[in-house]
Amino acid sequence: MIVAKRKPFDEIKDFLKDYKKVLTAGCGTCVAVCLAGGEKEVAVLNAELDMARRLDDNPIELGAITIERQCDREYLEALDSMVGDYDAVLSLACGAGIQFLAERYPEKPVFPGVDTTFIGVNQDVGWYEERCRSCSSCVLGLTAGICPVTMCAKGLYNGPCGGTNKGSCEISKDQPCAWYMIYERLSKQNRLDNILKITPVQDWQNQKPRTVIQPGYKTSENSAEK
Amino acid sequence: MRLDYPSNIKIIRVPCTGKVDVMHLLRAIQKGADGVYAVGCLEGACHYNEGNLRARERVNHVRRLLEEIGIEGDRVRMYNLSSGEGPTFAAYAREMAENIKALGPNPLKQH
Amino acid sequence: MKSESNLEKVLSAGHFAFTGELGPPRGANAEEVRKKAAFLKGNVDAVNITDNQTAVVRMSSWAASLILIQEGLEPNFQMVCRDRNRLAMQSDILGASTHGIKNMLCLSGDHQSFGDHPMAKSVFDIDSIQLIGMVKQMRDEGIFLSGNKLDEAPKMFIGAAANPFAEPYEWRVLRLAKKIAAGADFIQTQCIYNMDRFREFMKRAVDMGLTEKCYILAGVTPLKSxxxxxxxxxxxxxxxxxxxxxxxxxxxxxxKAAEEGIKIAVEQIQEFKEMEGVAGVHLMAIEWEHRVPEIAKMAGVLPRPVV
Incomplete structure (x- = not known):
């Protein structure tokens, strides 16, 4: 899932200082699961904003809505009848959701309430770890299911650097060396040959905005956009 | 056992402090309470293993949120005691009341 | 000859090579480079010029390399993958070659979090093994990484680093083999202190025939304290x-700790001279360039061969 962190309160407060009526829009998918931008986080943030603005003698009227997914037109539609009543929208969705919302209401100032952080896994309640950089050319088949692009601090493709340190990365003893883990796992699977071969330079595909049209879903409209 | 504790404290019973949510604590302050505290079992003695530990974490979180806003975090506290400790309960209630008295009324009331 | 560099000539003539290292200054201070170079001149076959070592900004490695050439020394131009993408790397390789730089050491580079700009965006467009392959391709095939032909190939003697001490040990020699397969002509190892482990490493390298394909220079850093x-x-x-x-x-x-440190380094160099498969020593006297002449003398590696 996409993992996000709530933005510092002062930054959010500063975004909204000139607005009297703001709609806080949560997203019920990734950011809700990672406890950053779901219904509950919307309520907490609104309570904070309400109190802070009262203390400033600059009260704010806050609306709250959490939709299933802000990255999906089908759900965004629920906001159409509400947005007009507000001066601005504060979105707690990931960066994609925020942009899709802002694109739908181009006249309306839209602000981010979270910092979108990574694609990751749920280690425990409230504890997430990055696992994927969406590079568009997955090498997990070669590397025993451990991503060197994400898990190696230098994103190396051909084994560890000289800083690999008793199984840890040079940046921190708490950060495992991805290539150490890859070696150990491949070794157990008798697949070390995989990493003795030289992996050629990567054709980076994440250097410009990407579009995916799944096979069988091509239309005159989406192929024209390409 | 008749124990004295400050009469201005309103008790809300929950099955476990693990049930106490950030929003409950925050809303209490937002609605004008001068302080709010959670009283849980002794650490290590939670019937649900770690409900009271989670509560402490949430209390700490709310204290930070309030500080961000500009309200004293110490208006929110967590205390631990075992179920047989009536006098300790009363002592903590008095301590909290003293603490709040020192801090004064909820600043939101003046706005 | 791949590069006609002095280092390549010394090694291919069968001499025991002796290389030094110089960290460029944290300023536009050419005098500082000349001062350090003076201690190394005549005492080493080539001098590694570090490239923003430990991720701290310094005078660029090719620029300091040019000062060395002006001073009559041979630089070994270090290039890390952290700070340049494939375009910048290839253009710097061409530029360096044009100005007479004939040795290159291809490295990953320390992570930027260690340095003076810890929040910098790192590049790592390609890794050190891919860099080795790219330089080789430019030199031997006269083509860029893109496959396009280049006009006048850069003649570089290609170096790489090896760390014989990182776990898992059984992988170390295989990593070395991979760098050699990518095109490394010579290797300079991490500073060696654990001689037992290094002896094992060299034995395996010799057994695998790697020392036939590539010159291995043992890394020595004298302990100052x-x-x-x-x-x-x-x-x-x-x-x-x-x-x-x-x-x-x-x-x-x-x-007396410094003297003991030098004594240890000298003993190591003397053992390396006899060790099968070791083609030379790379002396990294960090901010201790002025002690290089006496270390070289004590280790009996002077005078340096003229080839």
């Missing part, structure tokens, strides 16, 4: 400093 020995042991990733060695430096007594 007990503090430095402990720091190397505890805080430098990938470093293996045995306790006995720390004890030995400590045992030398007050004010």
């Amino acid at each position: 007990v503090g430095m020995a402990k720091y190397m042991a505890g805080s430098v990733p990938g470093m293996d400093v045995p306790d006995e060695l720390i004890e030995r430096v400590k045992g030398a007594g007050k004010g």
Whole structure:
């Protein structure tokens, strides 16, 4: 899932200082699961904003809505009848959701309430770890299911650097060396040959905005956009 | 056992402090309470293993949120005691009341 | 000859090579480079010029390399993958070659979090093994990484680093083999303190025939003090400093640790001269360039061959 962190309160407060009526829009998918931008986080943030603005003698009227997914037109539609009543929208969705919302209401100032952080896994309640950089050319088949692009601090493709340190990365003893883990796992699977071969330079595909049209879903409209 | 504790404290019973949510604590302050505290079992003695530990974490979180806003975090506290400790309960209630008295009324009331 | 560099000539003539290292200054201070170079001149076959070592900004490695050429020394131009993408790398390789730089050491580079700009965006467009392959392709096939033909190939003697001490040990020689397969002509190892482990590493390299394909220069860094020995042991990733060695430096007594450190380095160099498969020594006297002449003299590697 996409993992996000709530933005510092002062930054959010500063975004909204000139607005009297703001709609806080949560997203019920990734950011809700990672406890950053779901219904509950919307309520907490609104309570904070309400109190802070009262203390400033600059009260704010806050609306709250959490939709299933802000990255999906089908759900965004629920906001159409509400947005007009507000001066601005504060979105707690990931960066994609925020942009899709802002694109739908181009006249309306839209602000981010979270910092979108990574694609990751749920280690425990409230504890997430990055696992994927969406590079568009997955090498997990070669590397025993451990991503060197994400898990190696230098994103190396051909084994560890000289800083690999008793199984840890040079940046921190708490950060495992991805290539150490890859070696150990491949070794157990008798697949070390995989990493003795030289992996050629990567054709980076994440250097410009990407579009995916799944096979069988091509239309005159989406192929024209390409 | 008749124990004295400050009469201005309103008790809300929950099955476990693990049930106490950030929003409950925050809303209490937002609605004008001068302080709010959670009283849980002794650490290590939670019937649900770690409900009271989670509560402490949430209390700490709310204290930070309030500080961000500009309200004293110490208006929110967590205390631990075992179920047989009536006098300790009363002592903590008095301590909290003293603490709040020192801090004064909820600043939101003046706005 | 691949490059006609002095280092390549010394090695291919069968001499025991001796290379030094120079860290460029943290300013536009050419005099500082000349001052350090003067200590190395005549005492080494080539001088590694570090490239923003430990991710701290310094005068660029090719620029300091040019000063060395002006001073009559041969630079070994270090290039890390952290700060340049494939375009910048290839253009710097061409530029360096044009100005007479004939050796290159291809490295990953320390992570930027260690340096003076810890929040910088790193590049790592390609890794050190891919860099080795790219330089080789430019030199031997006269083509860019893109496959397009280049006009006048850069003649570089290609170096790479090896760390014989990082776990898992059984992988170390395989990593070395991979760098050689990518196109490394010579290897300079991580600073060696654990001689037992290095002997094992070299034995395996010799057994695998790697020393037939590539020159291996053993890395030596003299310990200046007990503090430095402990720091190397505890805080430098990938470093293996045995306790006995720390004890030995400590045992030398007050004010004598540096002399003991030099004595240890000299003993190491003497052993490397005899060790099968070791083609030379790379002396990394960090901010200690002025001690290089005496170390070279004591180790019996002077005068340097003229080839």
